[in-house]
Amino acid sequence: MKLTEARQQFISSWGAFGTHWGINRTMAQIHALLLICSDPITQDDIMEELNISRGNTNMNIRELINWGLVERVILPGERKEFFLAEKDIWKVVKLIVKERKKRELEPMLQLLDKLEEVEGDKRDKNVKSFLETVGNIKKLGKQADKTLDTMIKAEESWFISSLMKIFK
């Protein structure tokens, strides 16, 4: 397989992968492209490579920057902005986990706390079942939250070797 084709396949399937995880296709594709570029590239490079509009490109680059996955680079003597992705995959994973934890897990846990305060006779079958489900999800969620916090702080080597010990 030629490099050009391989790059295209990588970008396209990274995009499809993203859509299965609640990340929009273009954002994932731009990220994929930046991941395989060693040097910073411009918005126009991205537009051309992925065949997308200026507005779309701009919005999704901004989002990638918000997530901390991409940085703006000013090259001396150049008027245009350049963009560069974080290449350390372990750092990438940690940034994504951090962001999604904040956006999704934490609000969910807050809601579950509130839902546990439901009024009603705890001997009522429906109340009991509701509280049990909410309670169990909360328990697992809190554990996941702690685990992810530690992971976010962890060094890759430490994390991997710890996992190796358990999941031999």
Next chain:
Amino acid sequence: MKLTEARQQFISSWGAFGTHWGINRTMAQIHALLLICSDPITQDDIMEELNISRGNTNMNIRELINWGLVERVILPGERKEFFLAEKDIWKVVKLIVKERKKRELEPMLQLLDKLEEVEGDKRDKNVKSFLETVGNIKKLGKQADKTLDTMIKAEESWFISSLMKIFK
């Protein structure tokens, strides 16, 4: 908060949560409803509670059954089918992980294997950068794959206590 309201909030936010993780809103809502019902309920119960059409209900129940999250129950003397969700949250998580690993992680790893066979001079900056990225993602992906395999086989108590040791 009254039970009715709490149930609604739970169902609605579980649905929203699902959409952020590539699971469709209705499927997640039906799942949420079944999770908080101690006894099996019918398709009509679900349609009424969630205000959705027969076709939509049917398709999403089927999908939940495919995932192993819900089972069809035949009650003696009843013509209609009833549905019941797996209530053990740890089992639920394992079923979801298993399914998504099969659908998404495994095909991605296969693709990465193929992409590593790209032709071209490995001293070429573009080839080098491509291979490095693909290689690193593959390495992490394989580790995740193994870890998830072990997790799928694990007992909750064992898993939680192992995690506790590391992520104290």
Next chain:
DNA sequence: TCATACTTTCAGTATTTTTTGAAAATTCAA
């Protein structure tokens, strides 16, 4: 300060995904 190169915004449009509902298929008791 001005002109130009570049970036950002967002209303309107296009695309993708989900939902509906009626018809077809199936099941089952009599």
Next chain:
DNA sequence: TTGAATTTTCAAAAAATACTGAAAGTATGA
């Protein structure tokens, strides 16, 4: 068998989501 109850299918419609492109906004250097 028959036919009423129930489930399944799927084309068409609706809803949600993403994208475009032109206009407005900013920065830069002469």
